[in-house]
Amino acid sequence: MKNKTYILITLTSLLFACRKDVNVKLPDYQEKLVVEGSIETGKNPVVLLSISVPYFGTFDFTTPEKAFVKGAFVTVSDGTIIDTLSEIDPTTGYIYLGTKITGQEGKTYTLKVRYNAKEYSVQSTLLAPVPLDSLYFRWEEDSLGFIWQHFKEPVGLGNNYRWFSKRLNTKYQDNFFAAPLFSVFDDKFIDGKAFDFSYDRGPQPDKIQAWRDDPKRNWYRVGDTVAVKFTHIGKTEYDFWYTYYQNKASNSNPFSAPTNVKSMFGQQEDVFGAFVAYSTSFDTLVVKPKP
Amino acid sequence: MAKYDRRHDASLVLTYDMNKLWNFGMVWVYGTGNRGTLPNGFFLYEGSQSHDYGLRNSYQFVPYHRMDLNVTFTPDREKHLEKKRKKLVERYIKDGKDTTLIQVPKKWAKHFSNSFTLSVFNAYNRYNPYFIYFTREGDFTNGTLKVGAKQVSLFPILPSITWNFKF
Numbered sequence: 001m002k003n004k005t006y007i008l009i010t011l012t013s014l015l016f017a018c019r020k021d022v023n024v025k026l027p028d029y030q031e032k033l034v035v036e037g038s039i040e041t042g043k044n045p046v047v048l049l050s051i052s053v054p055y056f057g058t059f060d061f062t063t064p065e066k067a068f069v070k071g072a073f074v075t076v077s078d079g080t081i082i083d084t085l086s087e088i089d090p091t092t093g094y095i096y097l098g099t100k101i102t103g104q105e106g107k108t109y110t111l112k113v114r115y116n117a118k119e120y121s122v123q124s125t126l127l128a129p130v131p132l133d134s135l136y137f138r139w140e141e142d143s144l145g146f147i148w149q150h151f152k153e154p155v156g157l158g159n160n161y162r163w164f165s166k167r168l169n170t171k172y173q174d175n176f177f178a179a180p181l182f183s184v185f186d187d188k189f190i191d192g193k194a195f196d197f198s199y200d201r202g203p204q205p206d207k208i209q210a211w212r213d214d215p216k217r218n219w220y221r222v223g224d225t226v227a228v229k230f231t232h233i234g235k236t237e238y239d240f241w242y243t244y245y246q247n248k249a250s251n252s253n254p255f256s257a258p259t260n261v262k263s264m265f266g267q268q269e270d271v272f273g274a275f276v277a278y279s280t281s282f283d284t285l286v287v288k289p290k291p
Numbered sequence: 292m293a294k295y296d297r298r299h300d301a302s303l304v305l306t307y308d309m310n311k312l313w314n315f316g317m318v319w320v321y322g323t324g325n326r327g328t329l330p331n332g333f334f335l336y337e338g339s340q341s342h343d344y345g346l347r348n349s350y351q352f353v354p355y356h357r358m359d360l361n362v363t364f365t366p367d368r369e370k371h372l373e374k375k376r377k378k379l380v381e382r383y384i385k386d387g388k389d390t391t392l393i394q395v396p397k398k399w400a401k402h403f404s405n406s407f408t409l410s411v412f413n414a415y416n417r418y419n420p421y422f423i424y425f426t427r428e429g430d431f432t433n434g435t436l437k438v439g440a441k442q443v444s445l446f447p448i449l450p451s452i453t454w455n456f457k458f
Contacts, residue, residue, distance in 0.1 A: 019444070022420075034334045067335065179337075254423065
């Protein structure tokens with residue numbers, strides 16, 4: 001009887017031994033300059049520069065700072081003034097901040113990056129703001145729920161939007177306005193319509209792991225004071241973010257369609273990313289207990 | 292994955308009738324590996340890692356091949372029926388019954404025949420790739436990122452026993 005049991009276990013384990021680690025020989029990877037830039041109404045331009053990394057190349061993952069770009073020459077121009085952006089920390093690089101220009105409605109901003117003897121440029125126009133009408137909270141559980149926005153979309157096709165939020169509480173203070181997954185939409189099906197929509201809470205870019213570990217990560221809580229930033233962006237900018245979110249959604253899922261992000265730098269193979277001019281409107285909501 | 296792009300396809304089939312009772316068979320199948328779109332690298336955006344995919348269907352998986360083996364035993368029905376008839380005649384004589392009443396085989400089983408097959412699918416247990424996915428542990432920004440690739444296969448070695456019959 002014992003022998004028969006051992007045979008059965010061996011046969012069963014053979015049936016389920018169908019996953020193994022493999023060495024994948026990927027094509028040679030050309031690293032790209034990754035540009036994450038933005039300018040908002042009334043704010044200075046900010047540009048984050050890094051390089052993309054091969055999956056199984058020689059890059060040492062214990063030294064991530066080697067992917068951050070140092071010493072690049074970065075300028076943003078509004079057609080009149082040229083603002084040369086400075087690195088916040090020259091030893092690390094990565095974050096470049098302007099001081100002379102602030103975002104103004106109607107202006108077109110040109111970002112130029114000079115790195116490794118090459119120059120890259122991209123433009124974005126700061127459009128007229130589209131105000132969000134009002135915010136309210138809907139409880140899904142006793143102390144948790146989502147923020148809803150009532151919105152009357154202006155008549156005329158071609159508007160695109162992106163939504164951010166930031167908690168201002170003392171206990172759960174967010175450092176940045178964070179955009180949740182698929183926080184962009186266009187007006188193809190909602191042109192001129194009044195409707196309500198909601199988003200969950202997006203991850204803070206400086207606390208990604210903590211966000212992943214939080215079982216209540218997508219929710220807002222009673223007691224939160226939430227600032228919402230509703231932005232109006234252009235078509236190229238929308239296409240970038242929409243394909244970026246499709247890329248995120250397909251990450252590591254072998255059954256989804258792989259999507260590469262539509263870079264604002266077009267078909268250039270050694271640079272990738274976006275420079276987005278956000279026309280902003282704000283509102284704040286205090287989440288009160290369920291009546 | 293472009294799973295219908297099987298550029299080359301080859302099959303080898305061998306059968307051997309050793310005698311009226313035993314038959315042996317082998318099938319060997321080979322196909323060029325499927326094509327798929329894999330990420331070649333990744334980039335940091337909004338504090339998290341995202342994939343940078345290569346050209347569509349630019350990656351070719353390893354070739355698919357497997358060997359199936361089978362052995363079939365067909366019992367000698369005439370011999371078995373003759374044995375059965377003899378036994379029944381002996382018993383009828385002993386019990387004093389009329390042996391002309393013996394009906395072997397029965398009317399419903401007149402055309403009955405059967406065989407037993409032992410087969411092994413994927414006899415050398417090749418892990419043909421079904422899909423590949425990438426794993427990530429840790430966080431790129433704090434230097435703890437570890438990446439890896441895993442291959443999932445369907446159907447390792449699969450033995451089976453079949454009883455075939457017709458009547």
